[in-house]
Amino acid sequence: xxxxxxxxxxxxxxxxxxxxxxxxxxxxxxxxxxxxxxxxxxxxxxxxxxxxxxxxxxxxxxxxxxxxxxxxxxxxxxxxxxxxxxxxxxxxxxxxxxxxxxxxxxxxxxxxxxxxxxxxxxxxxxxxxxxxxxxxxxxxxxxxxxxxxxxxxxxxxxxxxxxxxxxxxxxxxxxxxxxxxxxxxxxxxxxxxxxxxxxxxxxxxxxxxxxxxxxxxxxxxxxxxxxxxxxxxxxxxxxxxxxxxxxxxxxxxxxxxxxxxxxxxxxxxxxxxxxxxxxxxxxxxxxxxxxxxxxxxxxxxxxxxxxxxxxxxxxxxxxxxxxxxxxxxxxxxxxxxxxxxxxxxxxxxxxxxxxxxxxxxxxxxxxxxxxxxxxxxxxxxxxxxxxxxxxxxxxxxxxxxxxxxxxxxxxxxxxxxxxxxxxxxxxxxxxxxxxxxxxxxxxxxxxxxxxxxxxxxxxx
Numbered sequence: 001x002x003x004x005x006x007x008x009x010x011x012x013x014x015x016x017x018x019x020x021x022x023x024x025x026x027x028x029x030x031x032x033x034x035x036x037x038x039x040x041x042x043x044x045x046x047x048x049x050x051x052x053x054x055x056x057x058x059x060x061x062x063x064x065x066x067x068x069x070x071x072x073x074x075x076x077x078x079x080x081x082x083x084x085x086x087x088x089x090x091x092x093x094x095x096x097x098x099x100x101x102x103x104x105x106x107x108x109x110x111x112x113x114x115x116x117x118x119x120x121x122x123x124x125x126x127x128x129x130x131x132x133x134x135x136x137x138x139x140x141x142x143x144x145x146x147x148x149x150x151x152x153x154x155x156x157x158x159x160x161x162x163x164x165x166x167x168x169x170x171x172x173x174x175x176x177x178x179x180x181x182x183x184x185x186x187x188x189x190x191x192x193x194x195x196x197x198x199x200x201x202x203x204x205x206x207x208x209x210x211x212x213x214x215x216x217x218x219x220x221x222x223x224x225x226x227x228x229x230x231x232x233x234x235x236x237x238x239x240x241x242x243x244x245x246x247x248x249x250x251x252x253x254x255x256x257x258x259x260x261x262x263x264x265x266x267x268x269x270x271x272x273x274x275x276x277x278x279x280x281x282x283x284x285x286x287x288x289x290x291x292x293x294x295x296x297x298x299x300x301x302x303x304x305x306x307x308x309x310x311x312x313x314x315x316x317x318x319x320x321x322x323x324x325x326x327x328x329x330x331x332x333x334x335x336x337x338x339x340x341x342x343x344x345x346x347x348x349x350x351x352x353x354x355x356x357x358x359x360x361x362x363x364x365x366x367x368x369x370x371x372x373x374x375x376x377x378x379x380x381x382x383x384x385x386x387x388x389x390x391x392x393x394x395x396x397x398x399x400x401x402x403x404x405x406x407x408x409x410x411x412x413x414x415x416x417x418x419x420x421x422x423x424x425x426x427x428x429x430x431x432x433x434x435x436x437x438x439x440x441x442x443x444x445x446x447x448x449x450x451x452x453x454x455x456x457x458x459x460x
Contacts, residue, residue, distance in 0.1 A: 025274075026054070028267030029285035032068035039064050047290050049244065049283030050087030051128070055094075057085045063094050073105030087283060088126030089167070095124045101133055109145040117141050122331040127165030127204070134163045136332060140172065150183030161330045161360045166204035166243070173202045175330070175359035176407050177303075177378045179211055189222035195410045200303060200360060200376040205243030205282070212241045214303030214378050218250055228261030239300060239375035244282035251280045253300060253375065257289060278372065295320030295367045301377035305416050306353050307459055308383045314348040316374055318365040326364040329357075355381050355405065382413070384457050387441070397446045399455045400438075408440040417457040419444040425454055 024041040026034055032052045039056065046057040053067030053074040061081045065074040073092055079102060084095040091105030091112055099120045103112040109129055118141045123134040130144030130151035138159045142151035150170055157180060162173040169183030169190050177198040181190035187207040196219060201212040208222030208229045216237045220229040226246045235258060240251035247261030247268045255276040259268035267287050279290035299317035306312050316325070327334045327343045334343040342348045350357055358381040365372045383404035390397035399419070403409055414435040420428040433445040435457070446453065 023291045025289045027287040029265045034067040034286050038066050046085060047281050047288045048085050048087040049281045049286045049288050051089035051284040053087060055085045055087040055092045057082055065092060071106040076104055084124060086124045086126040089128035091126060093124045093126045093131060095121055111144045113143060115141055115143050123163055125163045125165040128167040132163045132165055132170055134160055148184040154182055162202055164202045164204035167206040171202050171204045171209055173199055176380055181209060187223035191221060193219060193221055197410050198303060198378060200378045201241055203241045203243040206245045208243060210241045210243050210248055212238055220248060226262035232258060232260055240280060242280045242282035245284050249280045249282045249287055251277060259287060295323060295365045295370060295372050297365060297372060297374055300375045301361060301363060303378040305380040308354055308381055310353055312350045312353050312379055314361055314377055316346050316363050320367040322367060324366045328362050330359045353381050355383060357381055386455060395447060399444045401442045401457055409437055409442050411437045413437060414442055416459060418460050420456050420458055421446060421453045423452060
């Protein structure tokens with residue numbers, strides 16, 4: 001089971017809805033038949049909007065498409081074991097269960113020539129002129145048009161857990177909750193806001209970018225000609241985001257949808273009373289709203305930050321009968337071990353967390369043959385080091401801590417920790433001084449008179 005990939009990255013796995021169960025509603029442009037769904041909505045597991053066509057993953061692993069079929073972009077080959085799909089502007093992608101990728105549509109610029117290195121793939125994303133594939137080791141393979149290096153990931157980029165592709169730019173979400181963008185930046189679409197962190201999902205429109213934070217809020221940057229990068233005031237409780245040509249869409253935890261930006265053909269006009277939506281996609285001048293007959297999650301798993309060596313717990317609360325659960329880490333099913341317990345329960349615990357445990361967690365809630373994928377929860381794991389001996393001036397000691405792997409620490413990180421001191425490295429006491437973020441590091445202060453002190457940071 002995978003999440004939506006392509007023009008947007010978000011959960012697409014499903015809950016009961018006040019729309020008809022298992023209903024797919026396409027808003028916006030219908031000039032190419034995009035709004036006429038030719039298959040039973042009940043068979044659809046995932047939907048992806050391209051520029052003028054849509055691609056659907058069906059529950060049996062087959063793939064369907066409709067809309068404009070120039071160069072066969074809406075005519076997929078016979079596929080029986082797909083686990084995710086992505087529709088671009090001129091081509092389409094399907095990810096197979098064996099970690100390989102199938103592409104079809106326009107062949108120019110090598111759009112459908114999947115590299116041999118695209119193996120062990122867990123996510124795919126199709127843009128206008130290029131594609132990306134995320135491998136299970138957190139690295140990216142790209143192909144297609146490469147102006148502005150849009151299809152070649154930055155050197156040494158690793159630890160990626162999600163990808164998104166716009167018209168001319170690419171976006172990656174790292175396991176520490178930070179975002180990396182590259183490619184064309186003529187509209188500011190790759191200018192990531194300073195100190196952006198704790199991101200759990202990303203989306204790329206043609207000329208703008210969206211980031212969903214762990215607190216349910218959304219940030220946007222890039223072209224704002226039609227207000228697509230002006231997030232509605234007070235928007236919160238968001239669990240998924242999508243971005244089209246010049247419009248943006250947010251899916252809330254209560255199943256309602258908010259859209260803003262370019263609305264020339266109603267692509268951002270969410271019908272009154274729509275609720276219970278569980279999946280959204282946006283591309284071109286279309287927005288897709290998907291519902292399904294499945295359990296309902298009343299409490300999503302929450303993002304967390306821990307120091308290495310601590311224990312982490314994720315919980316999900318769902319309503320339904322005879323429920324079962326399946327947890328995922330960076331899109332891959334978790335297997336129980338001596339450290340990981342509850343991979344098939346409502347409570348997932350990870351003992352003695354390590355840097356390798358950092359990333360995105362999600363859970364499938366299963367009721368019979370009905371499946372609902374939760375929102376993403378981010379686990380950030382820090383290993384903090386005291387950089388040097390305290391600097392003492394006027395009776396005040398200043399102690400600087402940095403992330404062991406050089407990751408940038410920000411103001412929200414500072415709020416998570418408590419400074420402690422000890423004279424013997426055995427007995428520790430809290431200090432009241434504030435901790436601040438300075439130049440990507442954490443700085444704490446201590447006012448004392450005499451004696452030797454040792455310091456450490458611990459989670460509050």
